[in-house]
Amino acid sequence: MDAFTSTAFCGNPAGVVVLDAPADPAWMQAVAAEFKHAETAFVVADGSEGADGGEPKSLRWFTPTTEVDLCGHATLATAYILGGSQRFDTRSGTLNCTSTGDGIVEMDFPSVTSQPVRAPEELTTALPGVTVESVARGDFDLLVQVASAAEVRALRPDLDTLARIPTRAVIVTAPGDREGVDVVSRVFAPRVGIGEDPVTGSAHCALASWWSAALGRTAESTELIGEQASPRGGLVRMTLHGSRVGLAGRAVTILRGELLA
Structure with a gap:
């Protein structure tokens, strides 16, 4: 996926791996290293892509070298692929995302005070x-x-x-x-x-x-x-x-x- 863009080969590339069940972290890290994107997202979906509501789906993000606590562009890409309203269980808490009719994904994230x-x-x-x-x-x-x-x-x-x-x-x-x-x-x-x-x-x-x-x-x-x-x-x-x-x-x-x- 290319995220935060409406033009192919612009924005930020992300891999999105849709899983049937939780995967071994070492395997996820190896996949992220293979893809070489800034982040690769791994989401455990139940097959009901696009379904609103329900329990939050497990979502994790890996760079080529490490797991990270929060990633916006790979979350956007994941929500876009799954469609509809999505709730994700992550290392930064529950994240809510909505894919709107005009192709925009809206995400509710924690603000960070510096x-x-x-x-x-x-x-x-x-x-x-x-x-x-x-x-x-x-x-x-x-x-x-x-x-x-x-x-x-x-x-x-x-x-x-x-x-x-x-x-x-x-x-x-x-x-x-x-x-x-x-x-x-x-x-x-x-x-x-x-x-x-x-x-x-x-x-x-x-x-x-x-x-x-x-x-x-x-x-x-x-x-x-x-x-x-x-x-x-x-x-x-x-x-x-x-x-x-x-x-x-x-x-x-x-x-x-x-x-x-």
Whole structure:
């Protein structure tokens, strides 16, 4: 699947493996390593694809090297494949997703509050050519606000140095620089085997709360549009609801097949 896009070979690729029963974690990790996507999702479905309600389906996410606690784009891809309203039991609690009639998947995720921290010593070397304005730490990632979207787009990070920072990923972000885009970001996660993630749903759980406050957009149900400015690129619609954030986007099916091993 390509997620957070309506165009094939754009957005963020994800593998979605639909299982009849729970699988061995070592096997799931091996499959994710074989696929080499940023994340591969494994969902235990009961055969009633598209059925609304019911018990939450088990959903787990693996990078090529490790299992992760939260992944937005692979959840979007999974919900798109199954269709209808879906509830997933995950390491981040129960996640509710709805596939709408216009091809958009709406996801209810936990919001992530990032607290200001001292910049790691490695940051200057890791992020050359940017003007760091704020550094904050959330549940998973380090969030780095820089002076402009142009700096975000032009950034060529030192991934080896970034990998020494003890967070899942480093989010580099700035205010949007074109009409219809409130926030620009890029996400680098070499520590978990992902150099640059094309479009990161879970990062927008942190971006939604950070930029709602920074831009003075604190009214209930305020919507922000985030552009992740990776080479593939993608758009994420964010709506903050207190301790929850709504993330919405589209997905495209690229291929279907059967695992034989």
